[in-house]
Amino acid sequence: MSIANTRTMLKAGITSCPTNAARTYPGARHLSTTQTCSARLPYFHKQLTKNEKPLAGAVPNSLTPLVTPPPAPKKPFPSSSVTSSKGTPTSSTESVSKRQQFRSITPSAQLMNEIRIQGLGSKAESWSFDKSTRGNKTIRPWDKKLDPEAFKQLQKEKRLPAKQVWFEQRTSKIVEKEQVKFPGMRFVAGAGTTKSVPKEELLLKMTRPDLFDDLEEIEKLLQDQDPASRTKSTETTETAPEGEEGQKAIKAHIPMSAEEIQKLKDRKRALELKIRDSVLQEIAIVGRSNVGKSTMLNTLTESPNTARVSSKPGLTRQLNFYKCGDKFVVVDMPGYGFAFAKEADKANWKELIEDYIGQRKTLKRIYVMIDARHGLKAADKEFLAMLDSKSKKFQVVLTKCDLVPPPDLARIYMVTQEELKKTYRHAIAERLLMVSSYTGAGMNTLRKDMLFVCGQNILVRERERPQSTIR
Numbered sequence: 001m002s003i004a005n006t007r008t009m010l011k012a013g014i015t016s017c018p019t020n021a022a023r024t025y026p027g028a029r030h031l032s033t034t035q036t037c038s039a040r041l042p043y044f045h046k047q048l049t050k051n052e053k054p055l056a057g058a059v060p061n062s063l064t065p066l067v068t069p070p071p072a073p074k075k076p077f078p079s080s081s082v083t084s085s086k087g088t089p090t091s092s093t094e095s096v097s098k099r100q101q102f103r104s105i106t107p108s109a110q111l112m113n114e115i116r117i118q119g120l121g122s123k124a125e126s127w128s129f130d131k132s133t134r135g136n137k138t139i140r141p142w143d144k145k146l147d148p149e150a151f152k153q154l155q156k157e158k159r160l161p162a163k164q165v166w167f168e169q170r171t172s173k174i175v176e177k178e179q180v181k182f183p184g185m186r187f188v189a190g191a192g193t194t195k196s197v198p199k200e201e202l203l204l205k206m207t208r209p210d211l212f213d214d215l216e217e218i219e220k221l222l223q224d225q226d227p228a229s230r231t232k233s234t235e236t237t238e239t240a241p242e243g244e245e246g247q248k249a250i251k252a253h254i255p256m257s258a259e260e261i262q263k264l265k266d267r268k269r270a271l272e273l274k275i276r277d278s279v280l281q282e283i284a285i286v287g288r289s290n291v292g293k294s295t296m297l298n299t300l301t302e303s304p305n306t307a308r309v310s311s312k313p314g315l316t317r318q319l320n321f322y323k324c325g326d327k328f329v330v331v332d333m334p335g336y337g338f339a340f341a342k343e344a345d346k347a348n349w350k351e352l353i354e355d356y357i358g359q360r361k362t363l364k365r366i367y368v369m370i371d372a373r374h375g376l377k378a379a380d381k382e383f384l385a386m387l388d389s390k391s392k393k394f395q396v397v398l399t400k401c402d403l404v405p406p407p408d409l410a411r412i413y414m415v416t417q418e419e420l421k422k423t424y425r426h427a428i429a430e431r432l433l434m435v436s437s438y439t440g441a442g443m444n445t446l447r448k449d450m451l452f453v454c455g456q457n458i459l460v461r462e463r464e465r466p467q468s469t470i471r
């Protein structure tokens with residue numbers, strides 16, 4: 001990390017005077033305003049002043065501190081007292097509290113940088129190209145694979161191909177600017193019991209009625225040509241009223257040639273295939289009650305009226321299906337782990353969610369929302385274990401990031417990531433998403449991820465490519 005980079009980051013918030021900090025970083029309001037400016041320096045800045053060498057490098061996978069750590073705990077997290085090597089408990093003065101253990105986890109400068117960008121500012125967004133292969137796959141369709149040796153040679157000779165130059169210039173300037181929006185996402189159906197969950201085709205019918213209208217018309221025509229149904233309808237035409245209605249009915253019985261019937265059958269088959277292919281992929285949003293699922297949906301769509309939200313837990317009580325154009329369907333679920341719900345309700349929601357997740361074929365990805373202030377709680381672990389047992393892939397999203405100071409957010413990120421890697425086989429643990437529905441941070445990344453999961457690749461438009469710098 002360069003000094004210039006550090007300066008811009010320091011400018012961004014925490015080191016500025018208390019009023020500025022509160023303005024640039026909403027979560028800062030709970031920090032004491034009596035603290036001196038130096039006391040509010042971000043953790044990574046302290047590291048930089050201690051060590052002249054910058055902490056460039058990848059995000060560490062283990063919880064081991066990178067530089068001169070405070071007294072290291074023996075176990076990474078939960079115990080509140082440490083036992084000596086002989087097995088006898090040490091005195092209370094030696095015991096390391098959970099908080100101290102948490103503080104001793106040192107996030108890398110790079111992770112801090114990324115979190116700082118994601119967590120601050122209303123339009124802040126980060127899209128870590130270098131680490132995320134998924135991100136790379138999405139954005140570099142033109143980036144032909146080049147042998148690294150050949151690339152180095154070309155670099156020496158300053159004969160880089162235009163594509164590679166573009167790729168070097170790419171990301172921070174161009175692609176981050178690209179905003180993905182989900183306008184017009186709207187509610188299509190709700191399901192309060194397992195029986196009322198709408199079938200995939202029914203949802204498609206609600207979103208693309210045109211496909212089904214054509215099919216119905218063809219089916220009617222074919223039925224009229226069927227000899228059995230024709231005799232039936234001749235009987236009815238005898239009694240049919242005269243005039244326009246009667247004329248229409250008579251017209252419908254004009255026999256078609258075998259060739260015409262075959263053509264109609266072919267069209268019907270083609271339409272059926274099209275309907276099968278157009279069945280919309282689904283994405284589920286789950287999490288504990290009051291974690292901010294519905295609010296996140298509203299921020300995704302940039303409309304406060306998409307889903308109903310409340311500061312009281314337990315507002316969403318059924319599966320709510322929202323269609324996003326003709327791209328995919330997002331399902332907002334009731335929260336789990338709500339202690340004050342009726343037992344019967346809890347059992348019903350559990351059955352509903354598990355049934356839906358277990359049986360839905362079009363369900364492409366489950367986004368599990370975790371409150372960034374608390375990390376994984378017992379109810380979350382139980383739910384993730386259920387997902388793992390059903391072999392369902394899930395992506396963890398840390399919510400309410402605006403309420404957590406960046407160093408703590410970085411630590412929560414690392415602790416959660418470590419736990420996911422260790423315990424759950426079906427977790428996507430290479431990268432956790434972080435969002436704040438209040439500042440809008442991380443939303444663009446989440447939208448891109450959703451689109452990518454549903455097979456809608458985001459291609460940077462041709463005209464946005466910069467001119468090649470090669471002469």
Ligand SMILES: Nc1nc2c(ncn2[C@@H]2O[C@H](COP(=O)(O)OP(=O)(O)OP(=O)(O)O)[C@@H](O)[C@H]2O)c(=O)[nH]1
Pocket residue numbers: 287288289290291292293294295296308309310311312313314315316317333334335336399400401402403435436437438439
């Ligand atoms: N500060 C902050 N508050 C948030 C954020 N997202 C949601 N909230 C608040 O959290 C509360 C709960 O939000 P909801 O979206 O209703 O939560 P939910 O997960 O849908 O809750 P259930 O429907 O009960 O499962 C509301 O008071 C929101 O204003 C966020 O990013 N930052």
Ligand SMILES: [Mg+2]
Pocket residue numbers: 293294295308309315316333
């Ligand atoms: Mg809700």
